[in-house]
Amino acid sequence: MKLASKFFSTVVVGSMLVGGLAFAPATGGDGGAHLELTAGAATVSTSTLDVRIPVQQLTDADEVTSLDARLELPDAAACPCPAVVWNHGFGGHKRGDGSERQLLASHGYVVLSYTSRGFGDTRGQVDLMGAKEIQDQLDAVDWLIDPDNEHIGGMVIADAVGQYGASYGGFHAWALARSMHPAVRTTVPTATATQLYEAIVPGDVEMLAWANGFYATGINAGTNDYEDDGVDGVYDNYSQTFHRVVQEMNTGVNGNDVREEMAARAVKGRFGNVRIPVLIIQGINDALFPANQAVEAYETLRAQGVDAHLYLGGIGHPPAVSGGAEVDYIQALILEWFDHHLKGEDTPVASAPPVTVAETGYFDWTWDGSVRTADVARGEDAVTYNLCADGPTGGQLSTEDCATSVPLVLANSAGNGWREEPVTSDYLREYGGAPYAALDAGALVAFDAAPVAANTSLDLAGIPSFTLDVSSVAQLPAGARGAVAAFQLDPKVYDVAPDGTATLITRGAFAERVDAQAAGSTPRHEASFDIFGTYYTLDAGHHLRVTLQTEDLPYLRPTVHPFAATLHGASVTFPTAGWLSPRVQVGPAPAGAAAASESSARIDGLDQFGPFTR
DSSP states (O other), X not given: OOHHHHHXXXXXXXXXXXXXXXXXXXXXXXXXXXXXXXXXXXXXXXXXXXXXXXXXXXXXXXXXXXXXXXXXXXXXXXXXXXXXXXXXXXXXXXXXXXHHHHHHHHTTOEEEEEOOTTSTTOOSOBOSSOHHHHXXXXXXXXXXXXXXXXXTTTTXXXXXXXXXXXXXXXXHHHHXXXXXXXXXXXXXXXXXXXXXHHHHSGGGOOBHHHHHHHHHHHXXXXXXXXXXXXXXXXXXXXXXXXXXXXXXXXXXOSHHHHHHHHHHHOSTTOGGGOOSOEEEEEESSBXXXXXXHHHHHHHHHHHTTOOEEEEEESOSSTBSOXXXXXXXXXXXXXXHHHHHHHHOOOOGGGTSOSEEEOOBOSSSOOOOSEEEEESSSOOSOEEEEEEEEEETTEEEEESSOOSOOOOEEEESOOOSOGGGOTTTHHHIIIIIOHHHHTTOOOOSEEEEOXXXXXXXXXXXXXXXXXXXXXXXXXXXXXXXXXXSEEEEEEEEEEEEOTTSOEEEEEEOOEEEEGGXXXXXXXXXXXXXXXXXXXXXXXXXXXXXXXXXXXXXXXXXXXXXXXXXXXXXXXXXXXXXXXXXXXXXXXSOOOSSTTHHHHSSOBEEXXXXXXXXXX
C-alpha cells in the first residue's frame, strides 16, 4: 500500500451490509418523529466501468490532463436514473472503499468517482480545492449528464445529481454546493471544513501534526501511480501555493498570506451561493475538523432559507472511531437523503427534525445507539464557571463570583501533549512506554468544579467559550510584530470521576496576535475565544476540570518566541442540553468496547495515520 493511502487513504462512509440499509420512523420520549435503523433490500444489480474524463484545465506544467474515473452503474433497464458524484479524501483515489458507491448503485443511482487532480493517475497539482480542481468537478458533472456520452448517454437524469464527500471530499462537496450548477440538487459534506485556515490554524495556532502529516504523505514519490501505463509517476503534484502556505504555517511568518489563500477557497463568506439542500455530517470528537464550523454553516444556511440538516456524532478524523453501528446509521441517513432530494420520495428524513446529535466523548468512544434531535443547532441554556485561582497551580471552578483570586503568570512551558495527541496517542500508548511519559510536563494550571449532585447529571451540548482578563508582554523585535503571538493558551476540559480518573472531553487553542493590541494601549485587556464543541454528559459524583497550558505539542505548534502573560481572572461558559429532545434509541446498544470494531461499516481512511493505525 502506498504511504499516502496508508496515512490518509480514501474517505467514504460505510461498508454495504447484506441487504442494504433503510430508515423507519420511530417515536421518542418527546413524542416526535425520529429515524430508526432497519434492514432494507437492495433493488437492482450493478456493474463497474473505468473511464477517463477530459477536463479543461491544464496542469501547472501546461500539460493536458484527464480525470481517472470509475462508474458504479445500476441495471440500465432501471434508468434514466439520478446520479451521485463521490469524491475521495486527501491522498485517495477513485477506487477506495467502493461499498457506499455500490450501495447507492444498487438503489438505482449512477455513481461517478474520480481521482482528484494531483493524486493517483490524475496528473496535475493539488491546490487545496483551488480554481482548477473546482473546474474539474464541474467538467465531471457536465460529462456525467451529457446525453451523447459514449458510455452512459441517456442513463442520467440531467437535473438530478447529488454529491457525497468526506474530509478533502467534503471540500468538493461545499465547492459544488456553491457552484449553482443547474444539474446539482444536493450535496453531503462530511467530516470537513468550511474555512480551512480557521480549521487547521484554530485561534491562530497551527495543528502541527495534522498540517505536516497531510503535506508529507500526499507528496508524490512515485507511489501514487496505480496503473501500469508506462507513465512515470514521479512529479511535483503540489501547487507552489500549497508548498508556500505550509511553510508559512510552520514558521508563523506571513500568516496573512495563509489566511487570504484559504479564504479564497472557502465556502464561508460565500454561503449565499448555496441554494440547494445540504446534509452536513460532522464529528464532535474529530480533532482535525471539530463541530464548530458545521454548526455555523447550518445556522447560516437555515437563516437564508436553505433546507440544511445537521448530524453531529462520533465520526471523523482521529480520535473518532469512524466505524460500527453509528456509521450504519449515517449510511442509511445518506441514502434516505438522496432518495428524498434526487428521487422525490417521501422518506422519513423529510419530516425529521433537522438537527441530530449523538453524544460523544473524545478518546475511545463507542456509540450507545441513541440520538437527540432539535430544530436548532444550539440553545440559550448554559452554565458559567469562574476560574478562581488560590495559588500558582490553579484553584476552583465556581459558578459564584470568586471570593479571592490571585493572578497567575503564564509563560512558555511544555504541556501535556504527547499522550493526548489524537494522531500519535494510540501508537505511543502501545509502543512508547516510559520514555514518552517524560515528555509530558503536565498542565500549567488546573481548576476543578464541585461534583455533580446525586441523582442529577450535567449535560453539555454546544460550543464552550472563554473570557480572559489578561496582561501580556511579548519579547519581540519590532520587525516581527504581526507575524507571531503575544501569548498562546491551549485549554482542555476533563470529566473527573470519583476515583480521580480524568477523561478528556474537549480542547481548544488561542493565540493573541501582537498586532491585535493597539499601539499605546494598556497591556491589561479582555480576550475571548471559543474552544471545540462538546456534547457530553457528566454523571453524578463526577466533576469538570479545566486546564490551561501554553504549549500542547505535537498537536499544536507553539508560538516561536518567548512570552509572559498574567491572568487576572477568567471564566468559561458551557452550553447545556435543554434545547435537545430526550434520548431515543435508534441503533443497537453496544455489548462492549469492541462493538465498534466488530461492525463492517467504516468511514475508511479517517482513522488511519501511517503506523498509528487504530
